[in-house]
Amino acid sequence: MRYFEDLEVGEQFRTPARTVTEADVLAYAAISGDHEVLDRAAGGDPDGVPAPEFLAFAVSSGLGFRVPVDQPPILAFMTFDWRAVAPVRIGDTIHCRIRIAQKRPMKDAGVLVEKREVVNQRGEVVQEAEYKLLVARRPAS
Amino acid sequence: MARGSDGDRQYFEEIQVGDEYQSPGRTVTEADIVAFAGLSGDYNVLHTDAEFMRSSIFGERIAHGLLGLAISSGLGSRAMPRPFATMAFLGLRWRFKGPIKIGDTIKVRLRVADKRDTSKPDRGIVTIQRTVLNQRGETVQEGDTEIMVERRPARTAARAHA
Numbered sequence: 001m002r003y004f005e006d007l008e009v010g011e012q013f014r015t016p017a018r019t020v021t022e023a024d025v026l027a028y029a030a031i032s033g034d035h036e037v038l039d040r041a042a043g044g045d046p047d048g049v050p051a052p053e054f055l056a057f058a059v060s061s062g063l064g065f066r067v068p069v070d071q072p073p074i075l076a077f078m079t080f081d082w083r084a085v086a087p088v089r090i091g092d093t094i095h096c097r098i099r100i101a102q103k104r105p106m107k108d109a110g111v112l113v114e115k116r117e118v119v120n121q122r123g124e125v126v127q128e129a130e131y132k133l134l135v136a137r138r139p140a141s
Numbered sequence: 142m143a144r145g146s147d148g149d150r151q152y153f154e155e156i157q158v159g160d161e162y163q164s165p166g167r168t169v170t171e172a173d174i175v176a177f178a179g180l181s182g183d184y185n186v187l188h189t190d191a192e193f194m195r196s197s198i199f200g201e202r203i204a205h206g207l208l209g210l211a212i213s214s215g216l217g218s219r220a221m222p223r224p225f226a227t228m229a230f231l232g233l234r235w236r237f238k239g240p241i242k243i244g245d246t247i248k249v250r251l252r253v254a255d256k257r258d259t260s261k262p263d264r265g266i267v268t269i270q271r272t273v274l275n276q277r278g279e280t281v282q283e284g285d286t287e288i289m290v291e292r293r294p295a296r297t298a299a300r301a302h303a
Contacts, residue, residue: 018182024180027176027179027180028180028211030176031180031208031211031212032211032214032215033167033212033215033216033219034211034214034215034217034218035215035218036227040227040228050229053229054207054210054211054214054230055180057207058177058181058183058211059180059181059182061181061183061205062181062182062183062184063182065182065183065184065185066182074185074187075198076187076237077206077237078236078237079235079237080233081233081234081235082233082234082235083231083232083233084229084230084232087229
């Protein structure tokens with residue numbers, strides 16, 4: 001198991017990619033109860049149907065767990081700062097670039113600051129976020 | 142447009158700093174958490190391993206932070222008699238202050254905190270303060286959302302001033 005102590009500032013990961021489908025948009029509308037996203041998706045945008053921004057955000061959060069490295073035990077998601085830079089459209093395939101930007105040890109755990117970029121199939125950054133996560137320290141043996 | 146008439150939605154001009162809304166409540170269920178794990182792909186033990194979580198500080202599985210955000214976004218749309226003419230979500234600063242557990246009932250309070258122009262004449266940016274509260278009135282999540290909102294289309298404006 002990798003603990004807070006084992007993570008290094010500057011480490012970078014690239015997640016696998018995932019195609020955002022119409023089924024994802026419907027599932028997101030059902031779970032969130034936000035049916036306005038369906039109205040917005042029905043707007044007839046000639047460039048394609050935009051997916052809800054928070055759907056792409058949720059998908060990118062899950063992609064982080066699919067990086068083939070030993071995942072540190074996350075105790076809590078503390079805060080995030082997120083920006084949508086460009087639309088994600090149905091049929092787009094997104095992956096995430098993750099960089100450990102900062103580490104702050106605390107008494108019983110550590111705060112990990114990750115910079116994340118969501119990137120589409122053309123290499124364009126569509127969303128940017130900074131996550132603050134509470135990660136377990138190595139238990140005293 | 143997706144909606145029938147302009148009167149259904151609040152355009153940028155109508156939205157006032159200080160406007161407040163409160164949503165109905167929604168009980169977060171185990172099914173919501175399982176469905177969100179499937180949708181996001183986040184199967185972290187915090188949300189999916191009942192046995193492991195029994196011995197954690199939470200004592201049980203907790204909802205994904207982003208599930209709380211997604212549900213609060215849906216509640217927000219139900220808080221408004223006339224939804225904003227939202228074009229896109231631009232940004233979010235968010236704090237998770239406490240867990241949402243299975244069976245908790247959450248509601249969202251919205252307050253328009255800021256309005257500003259953009260370089261494009263057909264839209265503006267609105268900042269909304271969102272507070273997610275549980276059944277005990279405790280704030281479990283809070284933050285600011287920035288959204289892009291349409292201005293009233295010129296044709297309609299002309300009619301309104303005739």
